[in-house]
Amino acid sequence: MSGLELIISSICNATFCEVVYDNPITEILLSEHKKELLQIAEDLNGKQLKIGTYDQVDMAAAFLPTVYKYQQFVDFSTILDNGVWMMMLQRPKESAAGSGLLAPFEIQVWYLILAAVLSYGPCITLLTYLRSKVVKDGERNISLSPSFWFVYGALLKQGTTLAPEANTTRILFTTWWLFIILLSAFYTANLTAFLTLSKFTLDVEYPEDLYKKNYRWVAPEGSTVQYVINDADENLNFLSKMVANGRAEFRSVNADRQFLPYVTGGAVLVKEQTAIDHLMFEDYLKKTKDKVPEVKRCTYVVAPNPFMEKLRGFAYPKKSKLKLLFDPVLTYLLQSGIVTYLETRDLPSTKICPLDLQSKDRKLRNSDLSMTYMLMGVGLATAIAVFGGEMIIRYYVRIKIRTNRSEKTKTVKSSKHRRFRIQDDSHPPPYDSLFGHNSRYKMNGHSTTKIVNGREYWVVGTVSGDTRLIPVRTPSAFLYQRDK
Numbered sequence: 001m002s003g004l005e006l007i008i009s010s011i012c013n014a015t016f017c018e019v020v021y022d023n024p025i026t027e028i029l030l031s032e033h034k035k036e037l038l039q040i041a042e043d044l045n046g047k048q049l050k051i052g053t054y055d056q057v058d059m060a061a062a063f064l065p066t067v068y069k070y071q072q073f074v075d076f077s078t079i080l081d082n083g084v085w086m087m088m089l090q091r092p093k094e095s096a097a098g099s100g101l102l103a104p105f106e107i108q109v110w111y112l113i114l115a116a117v118l119s120y121g122p123c124i125t126l127l128t129y130l131r132s133k134v135v136k137d138g139e140r141n142i143s144l145s146p147s148f149w150f151v152y153g154a155l156l157k158q159g160t161t162l163a164p165e166a167n168t169t170r171i172l173f174t175t176w177w178l179f180i181i182l183l184s185a186f187y188t189a190n191l192t193a194f195l196t197l198s199k200f201t202l203d204v205e206y207p208e209d210l211y212k213k214n215y216r217w218v219a220p221e222g223s224t225v226q227y228v229i230n231d232a233d234e235n236l237n238f239l240s241k242m243v244a245n246g247r248a249e250f251r252s253v254n255a256d257r258q259f260l261p262y263v264t265g266g267a268v269l270v271k272e273q274t275a276i277d278h279l280m281f282e283d284y285l286k287k288t289k290d291k292v293p294e295v296k297r298c299t300y301v302v303a304p305n306p307f308m309e310k311l312r313g314f315a316y317p318k319k320s321k322l323k324l325l326f327d328p329v330l331t332y333l334l335q336s337g338i339v340t341y342l343e344t345r346d347l348p349s350t351k352i353c354p355l356d357l358q359s360k361d362r363k364l365r366n367s368d369l370s371m372t373y374m375l376m377g378v379g380l381a382t383a384i385a386v387f388g389g390e391m392i393i394r395y396y397v398r399i400k401i402r403t404n405r406s407e408k409t410k411t412v413k414s415s416k417h418r419r420f421r422i423q424d425d426s427h428p429p430p431y432d433s434l435f436g437h438n439s440r441y442k443m444n445g446h447s448t449t450k451i452v453n454g455r456e457y458w459v460v461g462t463v464s465g466d467t468r469l470i471p472v473r474t475p476s477a478f479l480y481q482r483d484k
Helices: 002-016 024-029 032-044 068-072 107-134 144-155 167-197 207-212 224-230 235-244 256-264 273-289 322-335 338-344 370-397 431-435 475-480
Strands: 059-065 074-076 081-090 217-220 248-251 268-272 300-302 308-317 409-413 419-423 448-452 455-462 467-471
Touching: 032 322, 059 081, 068 074, 081 224, 081 256, 081 273, 081 338, 107 144, 107 167, 144 167, 207 235, 217 224, 224 235, 224 248, 224 308, 235 248, 248 256, 256 268, 256 273, 268 273, 273 300, 273 338, 308 322, 322 338
Parallel strands: 217 248, 217 268
Antiparallel strands: 059 308, 074 308, 081 268, 081 300, 081 308, 409 419, 448 455, 455 467
16 A cells, blocks of 8 residues: 555645645636635645545545446545456466367367268269269269268378269369368468467456356455446346355455465456556565476466456545545646556566466477377277177178178179179289280280380280280389289
8 A cells, every 4th residue: 555655645745735836837827726725725734634445534545436326425536547357367277279189270160070071971972873863974873981981081181992984073072172171271270370379368258257157256345346246237247146156255355365265276356457466476476485486486367358447536525625625636646657656666567477478388288189099089989889880780680791892803603604803993903914824915026115204114905906005014013913
């Protein structure tokens, strides 16, 4: 209260010692009003004024909010400052914006991505089915299972064995690939920014968050906060429900430090900004003297948005002549910046324990990788569940499941009961089928080679009269090895 004492002292010196009226220009401008003020000063000179804070005596020398209902009982002085009430809480370990792999996108974006992944596969199946019915070009529709695995594989930037020939199906595939490319680019960029440059956010930023998220909070008993909460005409009256159900309480303490155990226990402290700044600064100095490491000194943080704002000033009895005498002096003190200076003179010029500590060494924590562990667990659980389902179907339902989906050939029986193999055109043929005993190509002494893009190829003719380029025995030719 030393700042308030200096303000009162300045008022007394300016009024009783007549410092304000020793200027010749002022004496010319003041006439009857000056005489009235001088008469009031003479009447008060030598008297002892009873000055209190909240009890209405001769003068309330405290920063009282100029609430409308108070004005029917007292006269307020000129406005001294704009009182701001803030919310102080314990600094959380991680940002409320999220952590780990889910942080770059909002939850609505993840829902839309999941909807796209689940719906695009059936869309491919439906559109290719309609095309196969309308356009009779021999291309069959893509069933649901390959469509789903294409969508899932492309999401993880994997290739596919599907080789559509129709332009419609190719456009469908290209559209999904473009979507994945852009999505991956945005996700990678935002994830990098989040892990390095993201701003720390709190779960409580507005008074509404206290009510919506059911946070416990505490405020001084008999304070302006209690009056505003209990006033049905105030916007914050909805918080009175939290007082009724025990989630909010008003406490009377001897020192502000007695509120810290409540904050450490998870409650939110609602108090004037100047008082909170002094409380946090004192706590920071105490931890510094106790040689607490720098990274652990800022254990409290203030919400970025105010709880409420009220204009504040001194208060006089109704129709008191003191208002005429003191208000001009208070105006001079306010305009000269003395009031603001005295409020913050014991505080540092920099912000105390800001929301973003600007840490230069951002190391990944377990919380950042928690989604990775979760994906591994879900993947293993899903694989076990699918394996169990396959065993149940195989041994109890007696449905034969094809176990080798990568089989390249099918064995059929001809009309002459001869068995032969039908090659799968989606894979390269075995190399020995090209140049071996049962070659599909005509190899003779007139076969020539050709260099294409720096590689050597045989120019051979097929039995149907076409010309093909077959790679010479280079590393790429091993792709044509018979694998079975």
